[in-house]
Amino acid sequence: MTSTNTGTLTPDELDAYRRLDAATIFFARAELEGFISEDYTGPEIRCLFPELGAVVGYAATSEWTTIDPASPDLDFLDYYEWLTTLPKDRIPVMMDVDPRAGRAAALGSMQARTLMRLGCAGILSSVAVQKPGLVQAAGMPVWSTGIAPAHGSYHLVRYGAPVEVGRVTWRTGDLVFADATGAIRIPAELAREVLAKAQASGAAGSSYFDVIDAPDFTIATLRAWVAAHESIYPPVDRAAAERWWAANGARLAPRGSGVRE
Numbered sequence: 001m002t003s004t005n006t007g008t009l010t011p012d013e014l015d016a017y018r019r020l021d022a023a024t025i026f027f028a029r030a031e032l033e034g035f036i037s038e039d040y041t042g043p044e045i046r047c048l049f050p051e052l053g054a055v056v057g058y059a060a061t062s063e064w065t066t067i068d069p070a071s072p073d074l075d076f077l078d079y080y081e082w083l084t085t086l087p088k089d090r091i092p093v094m095m096d097v098d099p100r101a102g103r104a105a106a107l108g109s110m111q112a113r114t115l116m117r118l119g120c121a122g123i124l125s126s127v128a129v130q131k132p133g134l135v136q137a138a139g140m141p142v143w144s145t146g147i148a149p150a151h152g153s154y155h156l157v158r159y160g161a162p163v164e165v166g167r168v169t170w171r172t173g174d175l176v177f178a179d180a181t182g183a184i185r186i187p188a189e190l191a192r193e194v195l196a197k198a199q200a201s202g203a204a205g206s207s208y209f210d211v212i213d214a215p216d217f218t219i220a221t222l223r224a225w226v227a228a229h230e231s232i233y234p235p236v237d238r239a240a241a242e243r244w245w246a247a248n249g250a251r252l253a254p255r256g257s258g259v260r261e
Contacts, residue, residue, distance in 0.1 A: 008058070008087040009175070009191055017056040017177060020198050022184045025177055028198035032190065035234060041166030041182040045124070045143050048132060052141040054179035055122035057089030058188070061172045062159040063097045064127050066104040067152030074156045080118060082159060089121035091176045095163035096126045102145065106154035109134035116140055124176060124183050126165045143178050 009017070017025075022040065029036050060083055065071040083090055092115060096102060107123065108130040115123065122141035128148040129135060135142060143166075162171045168185050170176070175186040186194050211217065211225045226233045249255060 008188075009195075013192065013195060014056050014089060016195055016199065018054050020177070020195075021054070022177060022179050022181050024198050024201065025184050025186065025194060028194050028201060029184075029186065029190070031197055031201070031229075032193055039168055039185040041124075041143070041168055041184070043182075044145050045126075045166035045182050046146070047178070047180045047182065048129065048142045048144055048147075049136045049140075050180040052122075052136075052139065054177070055089070055091065055141050056175065056177045057091040057121040058087045059093045059124075059170045059172055059174040059176050059185075060086050060090050060120075060159070061093045061095070061161060061163045061170055063095045063157045063161065063163060064106050064154055065098040065157055066096060066106040066127060066154045067100055068098050068155070069153040071098070071155045072157050074158070076156050079156055079159050080114065083115075083118050083120070086172070088119050090119055091121055091178075092123050092125070093163060093165055093170045093176065094123065094125040094127045095165050096128075096145075097157055101126070102128070103148075103152075104128065104154070105130035105148035105151045107135075107142070107144070108151070109138055112140040112142070113138045122176075122178060124165055124170075124178060141178070143183055 026036070026040060029039070062079065083092070094107065096106070098104075105128040107125055107127050112123065112135045116138060120140075123143070125142065125144045127144070128146050129142055129144050130148060130151055132142075132147050160172050162169055164170070166183060168183070170185060173188050175188050175191045177184050177186060208225065211222055214221070245255065245261070255261060
């Protein structure tokens with residue numbers, strides 16, 4: 001799907017996103033584009049401070065080493081200046097590119113508090129967090145792979161290039177939504193359409209739970225609802241299923257041992 005609606009969201013539109021959740025946004029994207037499977041973070045990304053709530057903003061990508069003294073080291077003040085040129089609200093998306101990625105921290109209260117002053121709404125990072133209590137006390141929401149007690153000679157290697165964090169490829173300018181469950185990428189050019197679809201799905205029509213909670217619930221009524229939501233629940237492709245079994249069956253119980261395959 002393509003769109004010519006590329007302007008940044010208004011403060012009211014960003015507020016409307018904050019009232020949603022990642023699952024609703026996921027299904028809204030699915031209805032617009034077909035089922036997506038690559039644009040939400042995996043379980044390795046954790047919301048460290050769920051009490052700080054959901055955030056939405058525009059990705060600002062960067063790459064860091066945490067313990068490699070031989071790596072390039074850019075001027076972090078230039079990086080901070082670059083951040084101020086990007087649309088608000090900003091969400092730094094930080095990738096650990098150290099040869100020993102995941103070994104040490106490179107994000108603490110000093111950087112978190114500075115980023116807040118620069119208009120950043122939250123941080124999404126495969127770089128570990130140091131002194132999480134101070135980061136939490138500063139009020140900075142963080143989604144990260146974890147926590148470490150200390151850092152090495154951490155360096156800023158690059159900013160502005162595509163990065164992979166949480167098994168998602170992020171580009172500067174992507175819209176990031178993150179809540180207690182993780183983060184989801186929204187192409188900036190689809191942001192308004194996704195918001196409208198998410199709001200409409202909550203306001204009109206019966207939901208899955210309306211169907212299964214109804215007094216007259218049957219599998220037939222559920223089957224009819226699923227058929228009406230094909231963009232979210234696509235029909236089974238039998239040929240594709242056979243290809244999957246051919247590629248993966250050897251590691252499972254023999255074919256024919258299930259009730260239905």
